[in-house]
Amino acid sequence: MIGVLGPEGTFSEKAARRLSPGAEIRYFRDFEEVISAVEVGDADLGVVPLENSLEGSVGATLDSLLRHDVEIVGEINLRIRHCLLGRGGAEGVRVILSHPQALAQCRGYIKRRFPEAELRTTGSTSHAARLAQEFPEMAAIADAEAAGRYGLAVIERDVQDSDENVTRFAVVGRSAPAPTGRDKTSLALYLERTEPGALWEVLGEFATRGINLTKIESRPSRRALGDYYFFIDLEGHASDPQVKEALARIRERAAVTRVLGSYPRTD
Numbered sequence: 415m416i417g418v419l420g421p422e423g424t425f426s427e428k429a430a431r432r433l434s435p436g437a438e439i440r441y442f443r444d445f446e447e448v449i450s451a452v453e454v455g456d457a458d459l460g461v462v463p464l465e466n467s468l469e470g471s472v473g474a475t476l477d478s479l480l481r482h483d484v485e486i487v488g489e490i491n492l493r494i495r496h497c498l499l500g501r502g503g504a505e506g507v508r509v510i511l512s513h514p515q516a517l518a519q520c521r522g523y524i525k526r527r528f529p530e531a532e533l534r535t536t537g538s539t540s541h542a543a544r545l546a547q548e549f550p551e552m553a554a555i556a557d558a559e560a561a562g563r564y565g566l567a568v569i570e571r572d573v574q575d576s577d578e579n580v581t582r583f584a585v586v587g588r589s590a591p592a593p594t595g596r597d598k599t600s601l602a603l604y605l606e607r608t609e610p611g612a613l614w615e616v617l618g619e620f621a622t623r624g625i626n627l628t629k630i631e632s633r634p635s636r637r638a639l640g641d642y643y644f645f646i647d648l649e650g651h652a653s654d655p656q657v658k659e660a661l662a663r664i665r666e667r668a669a670v671t672r673v674l675g676s677y678p679r680t681d
């Protein structure tokens with residue numbers, strides 16, 4: 415059973431179905447609840463968004479991965495094509511609803527096409543579609559498939575601000591997959607020290623061993639303003655000798671070195 419953001423019809427569900435077409439799906443209120451359900455065994459796997467090509471990282475997912483004892487076991491890249499869904503035509507639309515990530519991915523379209531509309535955020539794109547079903551003056555930004563599920567018409571298609579709108583989802587589980595030879599590793603580091611070059615030294619451990627980094631991102635540590643965790647993705651598996659060696663050296667310097675998972679690469 416795979417846990418995803420609900421209700422029925424989210425992009426997270428679409429990504430989960432791509433991973434495992436026949437799997438039983440269970441719906442949760444937010445990404446933290448999905449991750450925590452995997453941790454306690456209420457879901458075998460979870461599928462949660464990690465980052466988007468237009469809007470960047472999904473902070474709520476990164477923060478939850480750090481705070482729960484789960485592993486990233488895979489990744490899924492899904493092209494996101496948003497639609498405007500409603501009960502009538504574009505003329506009657508006064509309020510536009512969606513998940514904050516989806517509204518942000520369609521910001522330009524909304525400003526251009528509906529300069530007067532009120533924007534309201536919902537827990538997910540399908541939650542927006544479910545609400546738009548009840549109120550004719552409301553339209554939802556969601557997947558075309560949500561229109562059929564919630565009895566809505568597709569008012570306009572492809573309303574995202576760029577065709578290159580891709581969301582990368584993490585598949586979250588409790589046990590690490592075996593190395594495949596084409597893997598990626600996600601890490602979270604907390605350095606504590608603030609002297610010049612602390613991050614540079616850590617990154618040098620990867621550079622000198624020819625390990626390619628594919629992402630680096632900082633997130634507030636929640637301890638103090640200006641205090642950060644670094645989230646790093648690299649090519650390779652945590653059990654590869656070079657990666658293992660780099661991690662051992664980094665563990666001597668960093669206050670926290672947490673491997674969030676090693677998993678097969680999709681690109």
Ligand SMILES: O=C(O)C(=O)C[C@]1(C(=O)O)C=C[C@@H](O)C=C1
Binds near residue numbers: 419423466516539
């Ligand atoms: O609301 C949904 O449909 C989701 O699955 C969430 C989510 C996200 O937060 O990134 C997933 C993909 C899209 O980027 C927009 C929304």
